[in-house]
Amino acid sequence: MAALDRERFEVRPFLISKEGRWKPGPILPEPGANPGIDVVFPVLHGTFGEDGTIQGLLELAGLPYVGAGVFASSASMDKEHMKRLFQARGLPVVEYIVQPSGALNVDAALKAFELPVFVKPANLGSSVGISKAHTRAELNDALKLAAQFDRKVIVERAIAGQEVECAVLGNDRPEAATPCEILPSREFYDYEDKYILNTSKVELPARITAAQMAEVRRLGVEAFLAVECSGMGRVDFLLESATGRIYLNEINTIPGFTSISMYPKMWEHAGLPFARLVERLIELALERHAARQSLRYSL
Ligand SMILES: Nc1ncnc2c1ncn2[C@@H]1O[C@H](COP(=O)(O)OP(=O)(O)O)[C@@H](O)[C@H]1O
Ligand SMILES: [Mg+2]
Secondary structure (H helix, E strand, O other), X not given: OOOOOOOOOOOOOOEEOOOOOEEOOOOOOOOOOOOOOOOEOOOXXXXXXXXXXXXXXXXXXXXXXXXXXXXXXXXXXXXHHHHHHHHHOOOXXXXXXXXXXXXXXXXXXXXXXXXXXXXXXXXXXXXXXXXXXXXXXXXXXXXXXXXXXXXXXXXXXXXXXXXEEEEXXXXXXXXXXXXXXXXXXXXXXXXXXXXXXXOOEEEOOOOOOHHHHHHHHHHHHHHHXXXXXXXXXXXXXXXXXXXXXXXXXXXXXXXXXXXXXXXXXXXXXXXXXXXXXXXXXXXXXXXXXXXXXXXXXXX
16 A cells, blocks of 8 residues: 555555455445445455356456456466466476375375475465475374365475565566575474564575576466466476576465565566556456456457
């Protein structure tokens, strides 16, 4: 909100509590029922905010909104389907298996990978329910924990190396900013490290070669296109030290957006200040809305 030019924009905050209550009141799912709103800028994480749900409400309301649409939001929230879309485009993802939460199988996971492995609920984000399992007992606990958060659990090979992020911006012709590197202060970038401790470190630009930089930016744009994202997306990578391989970890359709968040910082480094970035995102939202309005929905 602070980054928006008040000469150009009148900002009206809508707050939604964890219980789903809106302050001052909800956006209504009917075209024309929300006078005075020209564009909505969702700044939400996780279920209902980043998974296509609220985007669906905004579609029904006929309001332009910043960022990914319904499909890209939900496809990016489900780690299995996200990986499938990346794979279908020939992009490198970390080897993984999926288990239904009602049929967890420690032996199958141990057969698929050497320890340690990462165990994640298929949906969610913010590292909630994610563990790194080093032993059979830890794997057992990790599966049970992840299964509390979703009906599907992902088990994947642990990549030892660097964690790199790439900010992507645009609609049909997205562009990538300068990639950065996250240095978690814990064993991995978990919930505490992201939101509580404030002791993880960041390198901007990432400490990788010029060739790796170019490849990360190329893959960032490819990942964005693979899920049909629009507006913004932060694409996260794991770089394996032993092999030099670059793996796509995920795309976040609503990256952190505070003044200390990396998405705006990466754009600032690439020459786009925060205030201009926010304006650009609003322009992109209006452009996409106009393009969709020109489509026919019936004969
Ligand atoms: N396969 C992996 N190998 C190494 N580290 C991983 C792997 N998967 C996840 N991590 C670590 O766990 C963190 C959270 O995992 P991630 O898949 O990004 O979930 P979320 O959607 O909750 O952010 C990552 O930022 C990274 O530190
Ligand atoms: Mg992540």
